[in-house]
Amino acid sequence: MSQASHYLLRNHDIENIDEMAVYRAHGGYEALKKALNQYEPDALVELVKKSGLRGRGGAGFPTGVKWGFLPKDGRPRYLVVNSDEAEPGTFKDRELIEKNPHQLIEGMIISSFAIGANQAYIYCRGEFLFGYETLVRAVREAYEAGFIGKNILGSQFSLDLFVYRGAGAYICGEESALLESLEGRRGNPRLKPPFPAVAGLYGMPTIVNNVETISNLPPIVTRGAEWYASMGTEKSAGLKIMSVSGAVNRPGNYEIPLATPLRSLIDDYAQGMKPGYRIKCIIPGGSSVPLLMPDQLDTPLDYESIVKAGSMLGSGGCIVLDDTVCIVKASHRLIKFYREESCGKCTPCREGTYWMADVLERMEEGLGDANDLSLLMDVADNISGKCFCPLGDASIGFLVSAIKHFRDEFEAHVTEHRCPLGAKVYDTANN
Amino acid sequence: MKPEYQVWAEELKKEFPNANSALMPLLHRIQTEEGWLSSEVLDEVAHLMGLSTQYVESVASFYSLFYQRPVGKKVVHVCVGLSCMLAGSDEVMHRLEQKLGISEGETTPDGAFTLLEAECLAACDLAPVAQVNLRFQGPIHPDEAEALLSEEVSKQ
Numbered sequence: 001m002s003q004a005s006h007y008l009l010r011n012h013d014i015e016n017i018d019e020m021a022v023y024r025a026h027g028g029y030e031a032l033k034k035a036l037n038q039y040e041p042d043a044l045v046e047l048v049k050k051s052g053l054r055g056r057g058g059a060g061f062p063t064g065v066k067w068g069f070l071p072k073d074g075r076p077r078y079l080v081v082n083s084d085e086a087e088p089g090t091f092k093d094r095e096l097i098e099k100n101p102h103q104l105i106e107g108m109i110i111s112s113f114a115i116g117a118n119q120a121y122i123y124c125r126g127e128f129l130f131g132y133e134t135l136v137r138a139v140r141e142a143y144e145a146g147f148i149g150k151n152i153l154g155s156q157f158s159l160d161l162f163v164y165r166g167a168g169a170y171i172c173g174e175e176s177a178l179l180e181s182l183e184g185r186r187g188n189p190r191l192k193p194p195f196p197a198v199a200g201l202y203g204m205p206t207i208v209n210n211v212e213t214i215s216n217l218p219p220i221v222t223r224g225a226e227w228y229a230s231m232g233t234e235k236s237a238g239l240k241i242m243s244v245s246g247a248v249n250r251p252g253n254y255e256i257p258l259a260t261p262l263r264s265l266i267d268d269y270a271q272g273m274k275p276g277y278r279i280k281c282i283i284p285g286g287s288s289v290p291l292l293m294p295d296q297l298d299t300p301l302d303y304e305s306i307v308k309a310g311s312m313l314g315s316g317g318c319i320v321l322d323d324t325v326c327i328v329k330a331s332h333r334l335i336k337f338y339r340e341e342s343c344g345k346c347t348p349c350r351e352g353t354y355w356m357a358d359v360l361e362r363m364e365e366g367l368g369d370a371n372d373l374s375l376l377m378d379v380a381d382n383i384s385g386k387c388f389c390p391l392g393d394a395s396i397g398f399l400v401s402a403i404k405h406f407r408d409e410f411e412a413h414v415t416e417h418r419c420p421l422g423a424k425v426y427d428t429a430n431n
Numbered sequence: 432m433k434p435e436y437q438v439w440a441e442e443l444k445k446e447f448p449n450a451n452s453a454l455m456p457l458l459h460r461i462q463t464e465e466g467w468l469s470s471e472v473l474d475e476v477a478h479l480m481g482l483s484t485q486y487v488e489s490v491a492s493f494y495s496l497f498y499q500r501p502v503g504k505k506v507v508h509v510c511v512g513l514s515c516m517l518a519g520s521d522e523v524m525h526r527l528e529q530k531l532g533i534s535e536g537e538t539t540p541d542g543a544f545t546l547l548e549a550e551c552l553a554a555c556d557l558a559p560v561a562q563v564n565l566r567f568q569g570p571i572h573p574d575e576a577e578a579l580l581s582e583e584v585s586k587q
Binding site: 050075085086087091093094119126127129130162163165166168169170181183184185187217243245246247251252253260283285317319321322325330333334337341424426 | 446447448449452453455456458459460482487490493494495496508512513514515521524525526549550551552553554555557558559562565566567569
């Protein structure tokens with residue numbers, strides 16, 4: 001399904017829209033003018049509530065409702081945009097900041113006005129050096145054009161915006177760890193409650209939203225809440241960017257109306273599997289969610305339908321695993337990711353991910369024994385629900401579902417003392 | 432230590448409601464200048480920030496992009512995320528280890544290259560992907576992995 005036009009990924013239609021002049025030539029910053037001239041801040045919060053926009057970072061919490069949690073006590077408030085994208089399989093925020101930074105910045109100014117913040121931060125993943133440079137340049141352009149700074153467009157509203165660079169830590173995508181990092185500390189998650197809306201950056205009321213969430217603001221203000229809510233379902237309204245990777249013909253980011261069937265995302269948008277490859281299973285929403293099977297391809301991609309199918313929409317990182325992929329090797333790789341990225345605070349996550357990685361490694365090498373499968377399930381059970389932040393639970397989502405659907409393949413590794421798919425085991429230093 | 436570090440520290444502290452937030456931007460800026468963060472540098476940063484050395488070390492050691500050992504002129508990060516693994520990142524890493532004669536995590540004796548694993552770099556559309564001094568390169572065919580090493584890259 002080739003789309004004639006995009007709303008969030010307009011960079012697919014318009015060349016050089018990352019430049020201020022081009023962005024403005026295509027209606028850029030008109031939504032900001034409309035917001036400042038025609039809306040009171042509370043009316044904008046209502047608009048976002050009515051649109052049905054939900055957090056696109058993974059949790060899917062309704063954005064307008066979150067904004068409504070800010071206490072009205074006169075303390076300074078902050079908007080923090082989470083651009084620490086690192087959920088395996090997800091690469092939408094990178095495209096949004098590299099290719100369409102002004103859309104995010106315009107969304108941030110509108111959002112800051114709506115929530116009454118005079119200071120806003122973008123927490124940009126450290127590895128995104130080009131994205132960081134692009135944001136810094138675009139923010140400077142927005143200051144020069146008078147869209148950021150004192151008395152924006154002659155209004156009473158003033159805003160300063162700072163681009164902050166992370167330095168390599170997946171956990172900083174968790175909002176309270178992100179705030180710790182932004183305050184110049186180790187990125188250890190905080191106890192919740194209090195949630196950031198009550199006590200966030202420097203202890204002040206803070207809204208933390210994902211890049212994609214905030215990038216939705218300009219089109220919603222321009223076209224209205226009804227337009228946005230007319231797409232998707234009643235509970236899952238609007239547009240979602242899905243990142244598709246794996247053995248498909250056209251990996252990439254695709255903007256879909258929510259409730260588009262998974263099959264359509266793979267066959268129409270990503271143009272199907274490469275010749276000779278068949279789908280083994282699909283991770284629909286980033287590596288932290290359980291897998292879906294080929295007989296679930298008709299599942300509509302909306303928050304509720306995917307939960308019903310046994311998984312989660314998450315961040316929208318859709319990894320298609322083909323029939324040549326060894327499920328033990330894939331599980332091992334994902335567990336190693338969580339082992340590397342565990343902050344080490346909680347014992348079940350810190351030790352459990354090491355243990356599971358060791359067991360999966362020996363299974364893949366044909367050295368596993370008959371108890372290993374139950375050992376894996378036992379360790380997973382000792383992580384489940386027993387960690388301070390969601391990283392522990394996230395580490396076992398794929399593994400537990402993989403054992404459920406592909407138990408025979410796990411067992412064959414043990415009984416045959418080798419990988420039945422003949423996956424190559426590499427002896428690297430950090431295996 | 433260079434005298435401009437104090438200027439940078441003062442500039443960055445003014446950007447935030449709480450000066451402590453200037454720590455990571457300052458570490459980034461000084462690492463770009465020095466290549467890595469030695470204990471002497473961390474001492475100096477602690478002094479400029481009015482923090483203890485232990486505190487600054489605890490922060491620097493949490494983040495994988497703050498290098499506390501010398502690194503090569505070119506730092507090559509090979510993404511080993513699941514999508515890249517499906518596309519052959521194991522083989523890319525293997526070829527680079529062979530070519531450079533070092534293992535992942537090491538630096539060549541001449542100080543030219545450091546070879547590191549990166550967890551998912553959020554560029555799965557370019558899988559298998561790598562970064563040379565944090566500049567994306569991909570997709571990389573394993574047979575052409577060596578070409579990564581001669582890539583001209585701007586300074587971080």
